[in-house]
Amino acid sequence: xxxxxxxxxxxxxxxxxxxxxxxxxxxxxxxxxxxxxxxxxxxxxxxxxxxxxxxxxxxxxxxxxxxxxxxxxxxxxxxxxxxxxxxxxxxxxxxxxxxxxxxxxxxxxxxxxxxxxxxxxxxxxxxxxxxxxxxxxxxxxxxxxxxxxxxxxxxxxxxxxxxxxxxxxxxxxxxxxxxxxxxxxxxxxxxxxxxxxxxxxxxxxxxxxxxxxxxxxxxxxxxxxxxxxxxxxxxxxxxxxxxxxxxxxxxxxxxxxxxxxxxxxxxxxxxxxxxxxxxxxxxxxxxxxxxxxxxxxxxxxxxxxxxxxxxxxxxxxxxxxxxxxxxxxxxxxxxxxx
Amino acid sequence: xxxxxxxxxxxxxxxxxxxxxxxxxxxxxxxxxxxxxxxxxxxxxxxxxxxxxxxxxxxxxxxxxxxxxxxxxxxxxxxxxxxxxxxxxxxxxxxxxxxxxxxxxxxxx
Numbered sequence: 313x314x315x316x317x318x319x320x321x322x323x324x325x326x327x328x329x330x331x332x333x334x335x336x337x338x339x340x341x342x343x344x345x346x347x348x349x350x351x352x353x354x355x356x357x358x359x360x361x362x363x364x365x366x367x368x369x370x371x372x373x374x375x376x377x378x379x380x381x382x383x384x385x386x387x388x389x390x391x392x393x394x395x396x397x398x399x400x401x402x403x404x405x406x407x408x409x410x411x412x413x414x415x416x417x418x419x420x421x422x423x424x425x426x427x428x429x430x431x432x433x434x435x436x437x438x439x440x441x442x443x444x445x446x447x448x449x450x451x452x453x454x455x456x457x458x459x460x461x462x463x464x465x466x467x468x469x470x471x472x473x474x475x476x477x478x479x480x481x482x483x484x485x486x487x488x489x490x491x492x493x494x495x496x497x498x499x500x501x502x503x504x505x506x507x508x509x510x511x512x513x514x515x516x517x518x519x520x521x522x523x524x525x526x527x528x529x530x531x532x533x534x535x536x537x538x539x540x541x542x543x544x545x546x547x548x549x550x551x552x553x554x555x556x557x558x559x560x561x562x563x564x565x566x567x568x569x570x571x572x573x574x575x576x577x578x579x580x581x582x583x584x585x586x587x588x589x590x591x592x593x594x595x596x597x598x599x600x601x602x603x604x605x606x607x608x609x610x611x612x613x614x615x616x617x618x619x620x621x622x623x624x625x626x627x628x629x630x631x632x633x634x635x636x637x638x639x640x641x642x643x644x645x646x647x648x649x650x
Numbered sequence: 651x652x653x654x655x656x657x658x659x660x661x662x663x664x665x666x667x668x669x670x671x672x673x674x675x676x677x678x679x680x681x682x683x684x685x686x687x688x689x690x691x692x693x694x695x696x697x698x699x700x701x702x703x704x705x706x707x708x709x710x711x712x713x714x715x716x717x718x719x720x721x722x723x724x725x726x727x728x729x730x731x732x733x734x735x736x737x738x739x740x741x742x743x744x745x746x747x748x749x750x751x752x753x754x755x756x757x758x759x
Contacts, residue, residue: 359745360689361689362685362689366685366686384685403692403693403696421750422748422749451726451743452724452726456725456726458686460683460685461684461685461687462725464683464712465719465724465725465726557725558725
């Protein structure tokens with residue numbers, strides 16, 4: 313019934329030892345480790361199989377690739393490696409989870425149900441938007457959150473990028489090769505991006521900066537295509553109409569946790585709260601950006617994916633009580649044997 | 651693995667296919683260098699298999715065919731446009747699940 317990556321059809325009634333929700337670096341690393349532990353993991357790929365790295369270009373900070381590696385290639389390799397050790401993949405979207413009884417039940421948007429002894433949540437994060445009504449209306453008509461997808465449509469046209477982090481500058485540098493002019497609009501007068509990205513962007517003659525500024529409206533022509541943005545200087549109140557055909561939004565990410573509202577503990581930002589990789593529901597673990605608003609790197613996601621896999625494996629082996637003891641060595645007295 | 655049922659649309663054959671099809675036509679605007687478009691490709695193929703006879707599913711490479719995307723103001727891909735009786739009746743941008751696309755098409759069946 314399902315379209316499955318390794319062409320094995322999966323019966324919905326089958327009980328899985330480990331089900332992983334999400335297929336970015338965290339999910340695929342968790343899959344690799346649990347597959348090698350012979351737990352036959354099932355990965356539910358979600359809307360963006362491979363995760364955020366599939367829309368990036370060169371990844372220069374993945375250790376071992378001394379000349380860098382393309383994001384989509386890295387993810388294809390990770391998937392193939394997990395598959396090689398016996399991971400099953402399911403293309404679909406989880407719409408509902410029931411963690412109140414055992415085994416856990418996950419309902420897909422196709423209506424199919426999947427039962428799992430343990431679940432690893434690695435649903436990642438999605439691009440945050442500015443929250444302007446015009447932005448939603450003009451999405452796909454000049455407003456974009458993916459420079460590598462949509463830069464093509466702005467060849468020799470002026471564009472703006474909102475944001476000051478690594479993603480914003482990476483997109484600015486990418487767009488500078490296509491667009492006639494790239495204007496980075498940033499709320500502060502200093503960039504959050506890494507030094508190396510800052511140096512590259514500041515030295516690029518096609519990239520201009522509007523510091524201490526924010527877009528408060530995106531405007532369109534009579535055909536409904538973006539033609540300008542109203543930019544306000546937050547310190548002086550000065551308003552500028554910037555002529556742009558495209559507005560790229562790169563102001564950070566928000567965790568994909570709406571599925572778990574009221575079920576898993578989360579902080580004010582919506583990030584899952586974990587101890588190690590454990591959530592408040594025993595047998596449910598979390599890894600990657602969905603539980604990390606500090607580091608948010610491919611390598612840290614992969615790292616927590618590995619940790620979640622090892623925790624799930626141990627939990628299946630030991631059960632709740634023993635796992636908790638083993639997981640908290642600092643608070644458990646070590647029995648002294650004669 | 652590629653489905654035979656996904657029609658390849660071009661600047662050349664677009665008007666003819668859209669104009670001469672009674673069923674709703676879903677067109678996936680894509681390009682080779684677009685990661686999310688590649689991710690969506692298997693969904694589009696599965697959809698074409700599933701809705702065979704009820705709807706027509708097509709793909710248009712925006713790199714090779716600039717005119718049609720220009721005419722419809724496509725500036726983000728993947729873009730999914732639904733046509734009925736030669737007219738644009740619905741559209742959405744970004745990766746979608748198969749069931750979401752099915753619901754989109756069923757509104758026009």
